[in-house]
Amino acid sequence: MKYLALVYYQESAMNQMSQQEWDALNRECIACVGSLQQSGNFLDGAPLEQSPSATTIRVRDDKLLVTDGPFAETKEQLAGYYLLEANDLNQAIQLAQKIPPARYGSVEIRPLRELQEEGNSGHNAVN
């Protein structure tokens, strides 16, 4: 099964780090990716530039609306993602707990679903 591990942290808190500390954390992330690749659990992943670089778009009535900033103002901001291959949630949790920023912010683990012609999951019909 595929799981997406979304990495969140408070950018303001991370900005308190010195360049050396920040680089050390990033080297840890490089090592983390390396070990996940070696065990065959890493499918994809990347860190993101900080949230002020975000642009949010919406399409309403065929019209494109573009706004500055992330979709929602939250305490912690999305900082990166790992796409993981795991047998089940317990394994996904074990893998995700090694993601270095989990020590500072949080990592949200979500199962991926498949797009199908019909009978799609990921939807809870109200009626």
Add this chain to the structure above:
Amino acid sequence: MQTGIEQIYQQVARQVFATLVRLLKDFDLAEDALQDAYLSALEQWPHDGIPHNPAAWLISAGRFKAIDQLRRRSHFNDNLLPQLTDLESGFYDFDPEREMSIHDDQLRLIFTCCHPALAQEAQLALTLREVCGLTTEAIARAFVSKAPAIAQRIVRAKNKIRDANIPYEIPAQNQLPERLNGVLKVIYLLFNEGYSAASGDETLRNDLSSEAIRLARLLCALLPQEHSESMGLLALLLLQDARRAARIDEQGELILLEDQNRDLWNRAQIREGLEWITRALQLGPVGSYSLQAAIAAVHAEARDFAATDWRQIAALYQRLYTQEPSPVVALNHAVAVSMMTEGGGPEVALTLVDELLSHGQLDDYHLLHAARADFLRRLQRPAEALPAYEKALSLTSSGSELRFLQRRIDECRQAADKKN
């Protein structure tokens, strides 16, 4: 015959269900399969006699019924085909006796229902529904909630188990301690839900407490290795529950430990609780449930309130505080110290409580001010006790506590007037 069959079914139903969940990988399918298997048993057992292993028979019948149902459903839904193929592949060499690793299946079920990826309240409802087999209506009444709300909570939890693929497994050794703590927490919360006499149907609340005790017993029996805190929790629940008949008066109000009629305590249950806590303490490590159980054991062993070994209770609270440094534990420690005849007493206890207050802790907790007032009253300082009782009074809304505090306030007024 039918009542005999029903009795056997009740005894093994949850075990059979746990194994069916593993075989069918689907809670709802397993529940249907269990019901269908029971109906078959009601039809066949009166003619064929009761099988020598009823649980294995029900597992086999339930599995067969499930395959049947999946076959019918797969005519309309191709998505079921892999599940069906999977099940049918082992159809002919299926050996229900071999599938009776029932102990493991029940543990799997407990760990799945208490998975930390589920909300705590969902864990409670799911455990009661799936492990204990309570109906949604009974769970709703016990939690003073509405059945549809509980049903929805359970459905959501099952959906999450399915969608996030929460595995049906006993956690790996390196995760076991933490996951076990989660299970113990669920059992403890279930018990407290049943033990706190706040509201709700009383018989159902008793049921909840007995279910919690049953679960703790089950856990102690099922765990592959003896686990001191599981034993400690079982001891704690048994010892607390043993006081049940003595702790509520005819008006349904709580009776303080001090005023309880100890002849009403359930001695057999106390003996069992004492055995478990002894084993837990011998085995170690001694965690917070074991320490709380040890405190309950000291109370249980005292002939009456005055004969309580307060020195030991104070020492146990002090040890509990090192593991669980909460102000409430510190307050309980102070109360025990106030009862000690040597090296303690109300004066020492007063400094401990004032120390808590000076750190800004528990200032809005009525029991702290009630305890502080009580120390002052016993020190013959009614004028100082009075405002403390009044503060406690302003912080509680419980009827029996209000009456108790008001009585003390009146006494202090009289005593203070006399002094002047």
